[in-house]
Amino acid sequence: MTKFSIFNEVKRYKPLALFLSPVVLPLINGSLDLSRRAVRLPPGVKVKQIRISATDQDTITLIIYIPEQTKQPSPALLYYYGSSFFLTRPPHIKRLTAEYALQTNAIVIDVDYRLSPQHPFPEPFFDALRASEWVLQHTGYLGIDPERIAIGGDSSGSTLANNVLLYYKDRNTFPFFYQFHIYPVSDARMRAESLHTFPFWSVKLNKMMWSLYIRDEVDLPNKYASPMEAASFAGLPDAYVEVCEYDPLRDEGLLFSEALQKDGVKVETHCVLHAFHSFDLLASSDLTKMMMQTRTEALNRAFYKKNG
Numbered sequence: 001m002t003k004f005s006i007f008n009e010v011k012r013y014k015p016l017a018l019f020l021s022p023v024v025l026p027l028i029n030g031s032l033d034l035s036r037r038a039v040r041l042p043p044g045v046k047v048k049q050i051r052i053s054a055t056d057q058d059t060i061t062l063i064i065y066i067p068e069q070t071k072q073p074s075p076a077l078l079y080y081y082g083s084s085f086f087l088t089r090p091p092h093i094k095r096l097t098a099e100y101a102l103q104t105n106a107i108v109i110d111v112d113y114r115l116s117p118q119h120p121f122p123e124p125f126f127d128a129l130r131a132s133e134w135v136l137q138h139t140g141y142l143g144i145d146p147e148r149i150a151i152g153g154d155s156s157g158s159t160l161a162n163n164v165l166l167y168y169k170d171r172n173t174f175p176f177f178y179q180f181h182i183y184p185v186s187d188a189r190m191r192a193e194s195l196h197t198f199p200f201w202s203v204k205l206n207k208m209m210w211s212l213y214i215r216d217e218v219d220l221p222n223k224y225a226s227p228m229e230a231a232s233f234a235g236l237p238d239a240y241v242e243v244c245e246y247d248p249l250r251d252e253g254l255l256f257s258e259a260l261q262k263d264g265v266k267v268e269t270h271c272v273l274h275a276f277h278s279f280d281l282l283a284s285s286d287l288t289k290m291m292m293q294t295r296t297e298a299l300n301r302a303f304y305k306k307n308g
Helices: 005-018 026-036 089-102 123-137 158-170 203-213 250-262 286-304
Strands: 046-054 059-067 074-080 106-112 142-152 178-182 237-242 267-272
Touching: 026 123, 046 089, 046 123, 059 123, 074 089, 074 123, 074 158, 074 286, 089 106, 089 123, 089 286, 106 123, 123 142, 123 158, 142 158, 142 286, 158 178, 178 286, 237 250, 237 286, 250 267, 267 286
Parallel strands: 074 106, 074 142, 142 178, 178 237, 237 267
Antiparallel strands: 046 059, 059 106
């Protein structure tokens, strides 16, 4: 293995993270925690939490959404939330993951992985991988059909899902039958033209995100942090990829979709018109409702195609 070259690319941007001081970031995450607790689950979904050991002496939490009407063994979605690698689970993700479970009659496992800067790469990647291993080893306990486990996430959570898929691919193992990506982050090299087009998430903020995540040199392949640096995606499962018209990360997601297709992966791609990154935090908007229907229809086609 070679030294982790991304570190050399992002270390010059570390001063951009100064505004996220040891005082400010806990306040932001504390506010998100309080807001998330106020979000009410839709009727028909139960939730439980399981703490599992991480790769060190710490633990991580799996939040499991179980539809009351699900028939076991159930299909499942292993999900990683978007965090820019440093923000705690946002309130709208609690609502969205519960809705995915309710609208697909599938069990959804939301992984509460550890965050930078206290836990930089590779710890969140290892957390994501550890969560996947635990779920795959406990399908009977969870009531999950091992042949119908999808993996995905939104934004930086999509990155982690991709990293996990590539890790298993490198070992010629393909435990997931479908991948599900919402406005994905895919390339630490930040080559997409749209990064320079829209003001909502500037190039400087994107560089700050990566500089907080990549803190030190690590002897791991770049693709385990930056999936577009993979040599090939061949053999990976069918995919859903959704990007937003007014998202600085739009082109990054489209390039990712194109790379999958070039390597023979069947991809359903949607560019949501008039939408910005994380537009679905507005629960009552017609756009959110429309795209939630599109997403759950795609998941249902994947989950139940074998059963007609």
